[in-house]
Amino acid sequence: MTLTDGRRPGSRGVAADHVSLRRNNLSVVLRHVRDLGPRSRARIAEETGLNKATVSSLVAELVERGLLREGLADSSRALGRPGQLVELDGTGVCGVGAEINVDYLAVAALDLAGDVVLEKRVPVDVAHLEPGTTLDRLAELVREAVTAVDVRHGELAGVTLAVPGLVQVETGELKLAPNLGWGELSVAQEMRRRLGEPTYPLHVDNEANLAALAAYAELRRTEDESLHDLVLLTGAVGVGGGVVAGGHLMRGGHGYSGEVGHMPVAPPGRTCGCGRTGCWETVVGLTALLHKATDRDDPVRDPSLDVEQRLAGITRRAEAGDPRTLSALKDVGTWLGIGGAILVNILNPDVLVLGGYFAVLGPWLKEPLEKAIQDRVIAPDGGGCRVVRSELGFAAAVRGGAQISLDQVFVDPTRIGATP
Amino acid sequence: MTLTDGRRPGSRGVAADHVSLRRNNLSVVLRHVRDLGPRSRARIAEETGLNKATVSSLVAELVERGLLREGLADSSRALGRPGQLVELDGTGVCGVGAEINVDYLAVAALDLAGDVVLEKRVPVDVAHLEPGTTLDRLAELVREAVTAVDVRHGELAGVTLAVPGLVQVETGELKLAPNLGWGELSVAQEMRRRLGEPTYPLHVDNEANLAALAAYAELRRTEDESLHDLVLLTGAVGVGGGVVAGGHLMRGGHGYSGEVGHMPVAPPGRTCGCGRTGCWETVVGLTALLHKATDRDDPVRDPSLDVEQRLAGITRRAEAGDPRTLSALKDVGTWLGIGGAILVNILNPDVLVLGGYFAVLGPWLKEPLEKAIQDRVIAPDGGGCRVVRSELGFAAAVRGGAQISLDQVFVDPTRIGATP
DNA sequence: ATTTTGTCTGTTGAGCCAACAAACTAAGTT
């Protein structure tokens, strides 16, 4: 809508001057090269509508700032002088994402091109630790990532922390994280203190939101540029939802959107962690699957096993064609579709992305899920919504966190590089 | 995000030049005056961050275009030379909205200040007419509105048609309108032909979407500038939903968002119009209320009565304290809250607006509704969501249609007025 | 010779800055 708003939603736009004009056009060129790949200045000019001379000047500044670099000569066109390819220079800038989850901590550093500089995940039983202790260990991971960025001589665009709970994004305060057993806590402030009041931006966001953003970036990169609306469902003990609508992360009025796990869609059965019955996650959460597929004394329910080991067990049985496992998966898939249909009716996304354990067991869930959606969505052909498994696994949130930090650079390239 | 994108979601921004810079700042000043009321140039400069001289130049151009005008002297400040107030000039430009609904056609013309120039509603039994006949009669109404704008010497910013169905906004094609009994139909093309291929922009949109937009504009005007997220529920035979997220109308990937009526939340009871059972509208639609509150031979079920007469009957009984009516209303209110809680959990709006018959019976629905939401929303304090009755009644969609046409002028004021 | 690229030069247009005249209030002076 306006030159400089960036985040602030529905804002009345912001007065623009020469500086913001320049900033806008730097951003346009930088994103053009990111999205459409290396190309000559002349071609950028042609495609963006900017003047050739202007593109030259913009590219020069972006090269100066270490965001673009000159590549090979472009010999693709038959006639005339070949152009000098201009491409994204990944090495200059990195973003870092870090995640606190129920049974692990994780961190990732991505460079500007989206390539992984460092990715690390350590199992931690967060619910049985003091929050302070967990934050100490997370800070240690973040320091590692920052060091890795330093070693690479990259500038750090920012750090974003992913938390499975209700987060006030503006202040970085956590309101509630039931699965961690955490209440109100100023995560941003605590982390800044532990990291020695760093100068780079540090934000906190909801884990499913960041995972949705990562999936969005991934799908646009690999498949479809015209994709703007997406819903991501992460399956764990609970169910998290992240929504990208019109190309923007949907946060809601107070940042509490996407809480899909407690939609009352199931018949009153087992009591949910929230104290109610009939919540969606009581029929599609991992616990629900285990109860349907196994008896109490089944080895995959052994408390010493972690999530991945359990999933491996279920997968093995499904592959072997075990009828009870297959029936439980079909059941969960159908319930997933019943709730999914609600989301599709309300949000009409282009894609429904399965993350977390839903992605792992996707091959068996997808068919009943798609059928349930087709049956229940009122728009023709299910509103044109496809179901896709996320490829990112448990790294989705940290990748999204790193991505969102890097996004700021693409919105305002003047954040980076010396201003002599 | 960018200077010129306007609508296109998630787009890679657009190259900006001096013209777009100027356009942006014209828009900033115009919207500033609209939203914050008449004020002096000096104050506009101070509040927007633009330079005094620049504001003078921008105001001069906007006055030239007939969008602003000079008002009285501002004697509110104690010291110094009093400023000349600059205010919105409503007279210059108008927008028109028109609506096709199950039992009426309607039209409205609003001027730039949002004041009503003309508003008209005629009962028509659309489902029993040929679509062509209905469009003929709607075209007649639109011509009346356009004439009213002409008489006022106003420039016409655009016409937007509201339809209760699935609409492809870009092309103006209707895909499906079950309540009208209409299938695929290029409404925009048909209307353009009937209006003699007019030069002004003509768009088609979903009725609930436009109603949501009207409610959004109304609430921001009267209450709260910081409001950016809203859900509107229109109660009729079915239930429609419109969503404003982050200050933008949420349309979904294919424009089919907000179809909330068929969320499967109720126990399998009466069969819904869509052929399934358990749809939300089978427990909160007007039909459901009538079945709960009255017997088969009750006078308010007389087929010769229209919606408003029926509602008047129910209201009378509720006011008189009739126990069966009150119990039915409480029931519907609770179910409204159960579905509403799903929406609030997913979207976390600042406000849930009750439109259509929900607004009329709001006094009795609101309490059980709010309780159901408080009980079911996972975010603290119901996610901070208030429940509000819409004041706009059946005019909401046409107002929203007129508004959305006018919005284009606020985004790009250079659309209007001679460019000598 | 032709075509395409990328740079250079001068022009245009819009916002910024500083100075200033105009219009008003407040307070002192006659």
Add this chain to the structure above:
DNA sequence: AACTTAGTTTGTTGGCTCAACAGACAAAAT
């Protein structure tokens, strides 16, 4: 009470800067 003076705020003017644009042109290929 009438007049003067100082102080404040408004809105305009002229000069400056910055960024995009248009067109010319050299370089590098076929």
